[in-house]
Amino acid sequence: EVQLLESGGGLVQPGGSLRLSCAASISSFRSYAMNWVRQAPGKGLEWVSSISGSGVSTNYADSVKGRFTMSRDNSRNTLHLQMNSLRAEDTAVYYCTKASSSGWYAASDIWGQGTMVTVSS
Amino acid sequence: DIVMTQSPDSLSVSLGERAAINCKSSQSVVYNSNNKNYLAWYQQKPGQPPKLLIYWASTRESGVPDRFSGSGSGTDFTLTISSLQAEDVAVYYCQQYYDTPLTFGPGTRVDIK
Numbered sequence: 001e002v003q004l005l006e007s008g009g010g011l012v013q014p015g016g017s018l019r020l021s022c023a024a025s026i027s028s029f030r031s032y033a034m035n036w037v038r039q040a041p042g043k044g045l046e047w048v049s050s051i052s053g054s055g056v057s058t059n060y061a062d063s064v065k066g067r068f069t070m071s072r073d074n075s076r077n078t079l080h081l082q083m084n085s086l087r088a089e090d091t092a093v094y095y096c097t098k099a100s101s102s103g104w105y106a107a108s109d110i111w112g113q114g115t116m117v118t119v120s121s
Numbered sequence: 122d123i124v125m126t127q128s129p130d131s132l133s134v135s136l137g138e139r140a141a142i143n144c145k146s147s148q149s150v151v152y153n154s155n156n157k158n159y160l161a162w163y164q165q166k167p168g169q170p171p172k173l174l175i176y177w178a179s180t181r182e183s184g185v186p187d188r189f190s191g192s193g194s195g196t197d198f199t200l201t202i203s204s205l206q207a208e209d210v211a212v213y214y215c216q217q218y219y220d221t222p223l224t225f226g227p228g229t230r231v232d233i234k
Contacts, residue, residue, distance in 0.1 A: 047221075061222050105159060108163075109176075111170040
């Protein structure tokens, strides 16, 4: 079964760091771009970042640029999001999603269950 | 950035009746080289992650019931549920994937009248 499983969420103080991971049970994982999308409590969906299938190219929302770094390990079918200098407004459920093509200009056809990140003192 | 808007904010529909949700983009999301609309629709039920329903504005994802259909082109799009079922109670989001930042509409909540 194709699935994505996020981990690494939790409570962190403002200014702190957290590393999210996403384990992908996807054949030909390297053939697909991947994304992180977040959802603040009771709010809508916000795209955070994307990475190409090869991992060479990344793209970030302005709200996280310079603070978050997305990476992937195609040998282990895993995705990571290193989050530094966290702010209260980063509090959200973070979803790992699979793009339906090798590039990120594609719909997200698979979503993980999400991992909650809470930034609070 | 491409801004996505949706209307209405919420919708109450009787079981078996038709529901229509509108989505508008601030600029065209048609890519000239392939004439495709880079527009998707997602369904999110309470406590669950979003689920892809429609991509390329009108292509139904595998396994999605045929009561769900997408239409429109350019900047104006519609998601239609032809005969609302109890399990369709959810929030529905449109998303453009024509350009980054990839952006979502604010969502439309659908429930039973």
